[in-house]
Amino acid sequence: MSNDYRILNTRAPRVDAVDKATGRAQYTDDLSRPNMLYGAILHSPLAHARILDIDTSRAERLPGVVAVVTWRDAGTEPYGVSPARYDETIFCHDRVRYVGDEIAAVAATDPDTAHEAVRRIKVDFEPLPLVLDGRHAMDDGQPQLHEQYENNICAQVHWRFGDVEQGRREASVIRTDTISSKMQDAAFMEPQAVLAEVDAQRNLTMFSSTQAPHYVQRTLAMALNHPLHKVRVVKPAMGGGFGPKASCSTAELATCLLALKTGRPVKFTFDREQVFLHSRARHQFLHTMTTGVRDDGTLAFLEHECILDGGAYASFGIATVYYAGSLLGGPYRLKNMNYDGYRVVTNKPACGAQRGHGAVIARALFEIQLDRIAEELEMDPIELRLKNVMDAGETTCNELFVSSFGMREALEAVRDSAAWKKKRALAGQTRAEGKGIGAACGFFVSGAAYPIYRSKTYHCTVVTKVDEVGGGVVVQSGAADIGQGSDTMLAMITAEELGVSLDDVRVQAGDSSLSVDLGSYSSRTTLMTGAAARDAARDVKRRILSAVAGRIDVPPETLDLKDGCVISLADPIDFSALRDEYLKEHVGFSDLPDSPKLSFREASRIAFLEIGAVVGTGEYRPPKLGGSFKGAAVGTSPAFGCSAQVAEVSVDLETGEVTVDRITGAHDCGFAINRTQVEGQMHGSMMMGMGEALMEQVIYDEHGRILNRNLAEYKIPTSLDMPQLDALIVESNEPHGPYGAKEVGEGAIMPVIPSILNAIHDATGVRINELPVTPERIVRALRRKSVCAK
Amino acid sequence: MKRIISLAVNGVEHELAVEPRRTLLELLREDLSLTGTKKGCGIGDCGGCTVLLDGVPAFSCLTLAVQAEGCSVETVEGLAGNGRLSSLQRAFVEDGAIQCGFCTPGMLMTATELLRANPHPDEREIRLAISGNLCRCTGYQKIVEAIRHAAEADHE
Numbered sequence: 001m002s003n004d005y006r007i008l009n010t011r012a013p014r015v016d017a018v019d020k021a022t023g024r025a026q027y028t029d030d031l032s033r034p035n036m037l038y039g040a041i042l043h044s045p046l047a048h049a050r051i052l053d054i055d056t057s058r059a060e061r062l063p064g065v066v067a068v069v070t071w072r073d074a075g076t077e078p079y080g081v082s083p084a085r086y087d088e089t090i091f092c093h094d095r096v097r098y099v100g101d102e103i104a105a106v107a108a109t110d111p112d113t114a115h116e117a118v119r120r121i122k123v124d125f126e127p128l129p130l131v132l133d134g135r136h137a138m139d140d141g142q143p144q145l146h147e148q149y150e151n152n153i154c155a156q157v158h159w160r161f162g163d164v165e166q167g168r169r170e171a172s173v174i175r176t177d178t179i180s181s182k183m184q185d186a187a188f189m190e191p192q193a194v195l196a197e198v199d200a201q202r203n204l205t206m207f208s209s210t211q212a213p214h215y216v217q218r219t220l221a222m223a224l225n226h227p228l229h230k231v232r233v234v235k236p237a238m239g240g241g242f243g244p245k246a247s248c249s250t251a252e253l254a255t256c257l258l259a260l261k262t263g264r265p266v267k268f269t270f271d272r273e274q275v276f277l278h279s280r281a282r283h284q285f286l287h288t289m290t291t292g293v294r295d296d297g298t299l300a301f302l303e304h305e306c307i308l309d310g311g312a313y314a315s316f317g318i319a320t321v322y323y324a325g326s327l328l329g330g331p332y333r334l335k336n337m338n339y340d341g342y343r344v345v346t347n348k349p350a351c352g353a354q355r356g357h358g359a360v361i362a363r364a365l366f367e368i369q370l371d372r373i374a375e376e377l378e379m380d381p382i383e384l385r386l387k388n389v390m391d392a393g394e395t396t397c398n399e400l401f402v403s404s405f406g407m408r409e410a411l412e413a414v415r416d417s418a419a420w421k422k423k424r425a426l427a428g429q430t431r432a433e434g435k436g437i438g439a440a441c442g443f444f445v446s447g448a449a450y451p452i453y454r455s456k457t458y459h460c461t462v463v464t465k466v467d468e469v470g471g472g473v474v475v476q477s478g479a480a481d482i483g484q485g486s487d488t489m490l491a492m493i494t495a496e497e498l499g500v501s502l503d504d505v506r507v508q509a510g511d512s513s514l515s516v517d518l519g520s521y522s523s524r525t526t527l528m529t530g531a532a533a534r535d536a537a538r539d540v541k542r543r544i545l546s547a548v549a550g551r552i553d554v555p556p557e558t559l560d561l562k563d564g565c566v567i568s569l570a571d572p573i574d575f576s577a578l579r580d581e582y583l584k585e586h587v588g589f590s591d592l593p594d595s596p597k598l599s600f601r602e603a604s605r606i607a608f609l610e611i612g613a614v615v616g617t618g619e620y621r622p623p624k625l626g627g628s629f630k631g632a633a634v635g636t637s638p639a640f641g642c643s644a645q646v647a648e649v650s651v652d653l654e655t656g657e658v659t660v661d662r663i664t665g666a667h668d669c670g671f672a673i674n675r676t677q678v679e680g681q682m683h684g685s686m687m688m689g690m691g692e693a694l695m696e697q698v699i700y701d702e703h704g705r706i707l708n709r710n711l712a713e714y715k716i717p718t719s720l721d722m723p724q725l726d727a728l729i730v731e732s733n734e735p736h737g738p739y740g741a742k743e744v745g746e747g748a749i750m751p752v753i754p755s756i757l758n759a760i761h762d763a764t765g766v767r768i769n770e771l772p773v774t775p776e777r778i779v780r781a782l783r784r785k786s787v788c789a790k
Numbered sequence: 791m792k793r794i795i796s797l798a799v800n801g802v803e804h805e806l807a808v809e810p811r812r813t814l815l816e817l818l819r820e821d822l823s824l825t826g827t828k829k830g831c832g833i834g835d836c837g838g839c840t841v842l843l844d845g846v847p848a849f850s851c852l853t854l855a856v857q858a859e860g861c862s863v864e865t866v867e868g869l870a871g872n873g874r875l876s877s878l879q880r881a882f883v884e885d886g887a888i889q890c891g892f893c894t895p896g897m898l899m900t901a902t903e904l905l906r907a908n909p910h911p912d913e914r915e916i917r918l919a920i921s922g923n924l925c926r927c928t929g930y931q932k933i934v935e936a937i938r939h940a941a942e943a944d945h946e
């Protein structure tokens with residue numbers, strides 16, 4: 001693609017890459033403070049029990065222990081993610097609801113003492129019966145986890161779009177299929193860490209590995225009853241989030257409480273086991289879908305039911321149950337869709353958001369259904385999809401408007417790049433046994449159109465300030481770079497707009513005191529914060545150029561900033577008077593400008609001399625979007641990303657072992673601000689999806705304890721598991737995104753699981769409807785097939 | 791009872807009193823403030839804490855500080871000589887092998903040893919070498935490419 005950008009759309013290295021490559025980047029656990037205390041948390045060993053008594057006296061007496069806190073200090077006011085479902089308290093007071101539920105916290109002078117103190121806290125429990133199976137949590141007679149959730153139903157959705165009965169009459173192929181998955185862990189490499197400190201005015205500053213400083217700031221203030229303006233949340237360098245770090249955690253709340261109580265800095269870092277216990281990761285999904293297709297392969301209807309096992313608390317789960325239904329509205333033309341979703345609570349760690357929030361397993365089943373229907377119609381599965389994909393300008397049955405849509409291009413790109421037709425034609429003939437190829441598509445929001453609390457808040461603001469000494473530019477934003485590269489995106493946009501080099505831009509971000517920014521979730525940052533950064537930079541540019549224009553008496557519109565200089569769009573300009581002024585200020589400096597052009601350094605200094613502070617601002621708030629039905633807000637977005645993927649696998653028909661040989665993915669990101677980073681998001685999505693398809697599952701025993709709470713037994717793909725990954729970028733020029741850009745961080749995971757599952761079917765002739773598709777499940781299915789064939 | 795040990799970290803000699811059960815990871819991060827080495831698990835599963843112990847990759851979370859007595863330890867902070875990035879560091883930066891960067895220090899140490907022992911690794915050898923270093927962001931694609939590019943750059 002050719003364009004006039006100098007910096008955008010390139011492969012510029014990330015602005016934080018050198019610091020990360022040299023060990024200089026500071027993550028939360030790398031921070032320390034003089035006089036700092038260390039925190040530790042007491043987790044419940046039982047999955048469901050009444051608390052009869054908590055005795056902390058032996059812990060308090062231990063030398064080195066400075067504070068012990070329980071619900072008596074924290075209170076019992078509920079908090080949570082969605083105001084409609086505040087169901088957590090900082091510490092349990094009358095009941096524990098999962099193994100890991102937090103009961104008390106300690107601050108001590110060293111970590112060992114803190115852990116010993118936790119061991120000395122005595123809790124008397126009265127065990128209660130458990131609900132562990134999400135399938136049966138709603139049944140009558142099951143133990144109830146929360147008073148406010150009748151039949152353990154935390155949220156339910158019932159949607160009717162179009163006329164499914166009419167669709168049924170039109171359909172010539174109708175089939176019903178199911179899929180079930182297991183709870184998963186996001187397995188980011190950096191365990192959650194927190195450092196909290198309080199100053200003499202009771203200003204609380206918390207450094208935390210969080211995706212959403214603003215939401216966390218609000219939750220801390222609310223749950224700790226501390227003035228909102230005296231709570232500051234700072235996100236240092238961060239080792240991944242993928243969703244679970246978007247909600248405020250007990251680790252954050254307890255550490256702040258301890259800092260407030262002791263007046264000393266307190267640091268607390270999860271060990272890996274606690275990451276699993278805290279979870280807030282992928283729900284367990286149980287989907288049933290009936291899909292009907294007309295003779296010609298066009299979709300007639302979808303009837304969809306889903307139960308989500310969400311663990312003990314709501315967390316982000318209300319959004320999850322809505323997303324599980326709403327995101328099947330695209331990328332295909334589907335006029336008739338019913339959805340019934342139930343999100344239930346069980347005595348397991350709470351689930352929340354994870355990459356591809358709510359929609360990943362639903363997408364998997366739907367794409368598998370399309371393959372099975374194609375088979376019945378004797379159509380090529382990609383042809384069937386091409387027949388149904390939406391185009392830009394269309395609206396889904398649940399009123400999602402797609403303003404740009406490269407779905408067709410993406411699908412054709414993977415088809416051609418992976419030589420689909422040729423490889424598919426070999427099926428059943430000369431192809432080696434156990435080889436298979438499969439395809440799938442996906443659809444995802446590019447930023448939630450509504451915040452999680454009811455408000456007409458701007459979703460972000462950006463302040464861009466030019467150094468008053470001239471030359472440098474600072475971008476200030478509350479956006480959270482969690483590893484996806486949003487700081488680099490902000491720097492690139494700013495440098496492009498101001499015509500300066502990336503080196504001249506410093507990004508200060510991830511700090512709630514800099515701006516309101518809703519955070520890194522729902523793939524919103526490039527579209528929203530990127531737009532605000534663009535506008536802030538343009539605002540600054542306008543101020544600089546009008547100040548300079550005023551000095552040389554030309555209309556500001558005749559000037560522009562380019563390649564680090566002021567250029568004239570009209571007649572050549574003599575800048576020598578301004579140059580002299582600058583030189584006089586800098587006697588003794590050696591790197592002074594000497595080209596005939598006026599440098600950005602001079603121009604920005606002159607602007608300061610003329611107008612004082614040179615500051616530009618930008619903000620973003622989506623327009624009103626979505627229908628008026630209940631829950632219409634979830635799934636609405638200013639833009640939608642879409643993606644297609646082809647997976648090639650080899651299955652050992654004896655052992656059931658699957659090797660993924662190659663993945664070819666194409667994603668429509670609207671416009672790639674940074675091509676390398678777009679590919680990186682696609683690669684990471686492929687890896688996470690592949691792990692979910694083939695190996696990842698949190699395993700519980702009958703007491704609700706996680707059996708595999710470490711990274712040896714909870715398997716994620718290693719470098720040996722991963723194949724060659726080919727990432728193809730599709731750019732559809734999104735009208736609502738800055739420079740045409742929209743999401744890539746989550747949408748790219750959508751087609752991964754179904755393309756692999758479809759490839760496994762192509763290779764083996766068997767369908768597995770339980771994730772992950774382990775070798776045992778394949779072998780069992782192959783045996784069933786051979787028994788049936790006899 | 792603390793023991794006095796001496797060891798060289800990135801070429802600098804240190805003499806320290808350590809508890810016998812203190813890990814090398816704790817010694818590096820807490821006693822020497824070399825926080826570049828990361829703890830992703832503490833039990834030998836993730837590779838985030840990889841350092842070179844007398845030139846050999848070791849999980850510093852599973853290595854007791856006292857075991858490093860008399861050893862030469864290399865960490866990510868020692869890779870850039872005189873502020874110049876090593877060719878591996880440069881390739882990681884330029885090829886986009888770094889996203890969140892939490893796995894990067896361990897990856898770089900493992901890859902540094904690989905290229906010392908085998909200056910021309912093929913893709914399989916690269917994947918094998920880093921298979922004990924988990925990365926959740928990159929799918930390993932750009933890490934493998936960066937290591938290959940660094941090997942090529944070293945021979946130009």
Ligand code: FES
Pocket residue numbers: 828829830831832833834835836837838839840849850851852
């Ligand atoms: S921290 Fe040492 S291997 Fe994970």
Ligand code: FES
Pocket residue numbers: 189239240483887888889890891892893894924925926927928
């Ligand atoms: S870059 Fe994030 S874990 Fe590797």
